[in-house]
Amino acid sequence: MSDCIFCKIANKEINSDFVYEDDEIIAFKDINPQAPIHILVIPKKHIESIIDLTDEDEMLVGKMYTAVRKIAKKLNIEESGFRLIVNCGKDAGQEVPHLHFHILAGKKLGTKII
Ligand code: AMP
Ligand code: ZN
Numbered sequence: 001m002s003d004c005i006f007c008k009i010a011n012k013e014i015n016s017d018f019v020y021e022d023d024e025i026i027a028f029k030d031i032n033p034q035a036p037i038h039i040l041v042i043p044k045k046h047i048e049s050i051i052d053l054t055d056e057d058e059m060l061v062g063k064m065y066t067a068v069r070k071i072a073k074k075l076n077i078e079e080s081g082f083r084l085i086v087n088c089g090k091d092a093g094q095e096v097p098h099l100h101f102h103i104l105a106g107k108k109l110g111t112k113i114i
Helices: 005-010 055-074
Strands: 018-021 025-029 037-043 082-085 101-105
Touching: 005 025, 005 037, 018 055, 025 055, 037 055, 037 082
Parallel strands: none
Antiparallel strands: 018 025, 025 037, 037 101, 082 101
16 A cells, blocks of 8 residues: 555665565564564555454464564564564554554563553
Protein backbone atom coordinates (compact mmCIF):
# COMPACT_ATOMS: atom_id res chain seq x y z
CA MET A 1 0.00 0.00 0.00
CA SER A 2 1.58 3.24 -1.15
CA ASP A 3 0.74 5.44 1.84
CA CYS A 4 1.58 2.85 4.52
CA ILE A 5 4.71 3.70 6.50
CA PHE A 6 5.56 0.04 7.20
CA CYS A 7 5.18 -0.85 3.50
CA LYS A 8 7.60 1.99 2.78
CA ILE A 9 10.03 0.56 5.34
CA ALA A 10 9.64 -2.94 3.85
CA ASN A 11 10.31 -1.50 0.37
CA LYS A 12 13.35 0.40 1.72
CA GLU A 13 11.82 3.73 0.71
CA ILE A 14 12.35 4.84 4.33
CA ASN A 15 15.60 4.19 6.17
CA SER A 16 15.33 1.88 9.11
CA ASP A 17 17.55 -0.07 11.45
CA PHE A 18 16.91 -3.60 10.15
CA VAL A 19 17.68 -6.65 12.29
CA TYR A 20 16.21 -9.43 10.13
CA GLU A 21 14.95 -10.01 6.60
CA ASP A 22 13.76 -12.92 4.50
CA ASP A 23 11.52 -13.20 1.43
CA GLU A 24 8.29 -12.46 3.30
CA ILE A 25 9.24 -10.81 6.58
CA ILE A 26 11.33 -7.90 7.75
CA ALA A 27 12.18 -6.68 11.26
CA PHE A 28 13.54 -3.35 12.42
CA LYS A 29 14.10 -1.29 15.56
CA ASP A 30 11.13 0.68 16.86
CA ILE A 31 11.68 4.43 16.45
CA ASN A 32 10.32 5.07 19.97
CA PRO A 33 11.64 2.13 22.03
CA GLN A 34 9.71 1.12 25.15
CA ALA A 35 12.49 -1.18 26.38
CA PRO A 36 16.25 -1.47 25.76
CA ILE A 37 15.39 -3.85 22.92
CA HIS A 38 12.23 -3.03 20.96
CA ILE A 39 11.89 -4.66 17.56
CA LEU A 40 8.95 -4.67 15.15
CA VAL A 41 8.42 -7.78 13.01
CA ILE A 42 6.21 -7.28 9.96
CA PRO A 43 5.10 -9.21 6.90
CA LYS A 44 6.26 -7.48 3.71
CA LYS A 45 2.75 -7.97 2.37
CA HIS A 46 0.33 -5.28 3.52
CA ILE A 47 -2.13 -6.79 6.02
CA GLU A 48 -3.80 -4.28 8.31
CA SER A 49 -4.21 -6.39 11.43
CA ILE A 50 -4.82 -9.89 12.77
CA ILE A 51 -8.47 -9.46 11.79
CA ASP A 52 -7.50 -9.04 8.14
CA LEU A 53 -5.54 -12.30 7.96
CA THR A 54 -6.99 -14.98 5.67
CA ASP A 55 -6.63 -18.76 5.77
CA GLU A 56 -3.96 -18.38 3.06
CA ASP A 57 -1.84 -16.39 5.52
CA GLU A 58 -1.44 -19.28 7.99
CA MET A 59 2.05 -20.15 6.71
CA LEU A 60 3.05 -16.48 6.79
CA VAL A 61 2.03 -16.15 10.43
CA GLY A 62 4.05 -19.27 11.26
CA LYS A 63 7.03 -17.67 9.51
CA MET A 64 6.62 -14.54 11.63
CA TYR A 65 7.08 -16.69 14.74
CA THR A 66 10.10 -18.36 13.15
CA ALA A 67 11.53 -14.88 12.51
CA VAL A 68 10.95 -13.99 16.18
CA ARG A 69 12.89 -17.10 17.23
CA LYS A 70 15.79 -16.25 14.92
CA ILE A 71 15.86 -12.62 16.05
CA ALA A 72 15.83 -13.71 19.71
CA LYS A 73 18.88 -15.89 19.02
CA LYS A 74 20.63 -13.15 17.06
CA LEU A 75 20.06 -10.54 19.78
CA ASN A 76 20.98 -12.96 22.55
CA ILE A 77 17.66 -12.76 24.36
CA GLU A 78 16.52 -16.35 23.94
CA GLU A 79 17.71 -17.17 27.48
CA SER A 80 16.87 -13.89 29.24
CA GLY A 81 13.44 -13.71 27.62
CA PHE A 82 11.23 -11.23 25.88
CA ARG A 83 7.61 -10.17 25.49
CA LEU A 84 5.67 -10.37 22.23
CA ILE A 85 2.81 -7.91 21.82
CA VAL A 86 0.37 -7.51 18.94
CA ASN A 87 -2.06 -4.61 19.08
CA CYS A 88 -5.25 -4.96 17.07
CA GLY A 89 -7.66 -2.10 16.49
CA LYS A 90 -8.52 1.06 18.36
CA ASP A 91 -9.08 -0.28 21.89
CA ALA A 92 -5.59 -1.77 21.77
CA GLY A 93 -4.22 1.53 20.50
CA GLN A 94 -2.92 0.15 17.20
CA GLU A 95 -1.28 3.18 15.60
CA VAL A 96 0.09 1.70 12.41
CA PRO A 97 -2.43 -0.26 10.33
CA HIS A 98 0.07 -2.83 9.06
CA LEU A 99 0.30 -6.04 11.12
CA HIS A 100 3.33 -6.06 13.43
CA PHE A 101 4.69 -7.99 16.38
CA HIS A 102 6.49 -5.97 19.05
CA ILE A 103 9.46 -7.78 20.62
CA LEU A 104 10.31 -6.16 23.96
CA ALA A 105 13.38 -7.20 25.90
CA GLY A 106 16.66 -6.20 27.50
CA LYS A 107 15.40 -5.66 31.05
CA LYS A 108 13.05 -7.21 33.59
CA LEU A 109 9.71 -6.19 32.14
CA GLY A 110 6.78 -5.14 34.31
CA THR A 111 3.95 -7.56 34.94
CA LYS A 112 1.20 -5.19 33.89
CA ILE A 113 0.09 -5.11 30.29
CA ILE A 114 -3.24 -3.30 30.67
P1 AMP B 1 1.20 0.08 17.47
O1 AMP B 1 0.72 1.05 18.51
O2 AMP B 1 1.13 -1.34 17.91
O3 AMP B 1 0.56 0.31 16.13
O4 AMP B 1 2.76 0.36 17.30
C1 AMP B 1 3.30 1.12 16.28
C2 AMP B 1 4.77 1.26 16.59
O5 AMP B 1 5.43 1.70 15.41
C3 AMP B 1 5.09 2.27 17.69
O6 AMP B 1 5.80 1.60 18.74
C4 AMP B 1 5.96 3.31 16.98
O7 AMP B 1 6.98 3.81 17.79
C5 AMP B 1 6.49 2.52 15.79
N1 AMP B 1 6.86 3.30 14.63
C6 AMP B 1 6.11 4.23 13.98
N2 AMP B 1 6.79 4.72 12.92
C7 AMP B 1 7.98 4.06 12.88
C8 AMP B 1 9.12 4.13 12.02
N3 AMP B 1 9.18 4.95 10.98
N4 AMP B 1 10.18 3.31 12.29
C9 AMP B 1 10.13 2.48 13.36
N5 AMP B 1 9.08 2.37 14.19
C10 AMP B 1 8.03 3.16 13.97
ZN1 ZN C 1 1.54 -1.64 4.80
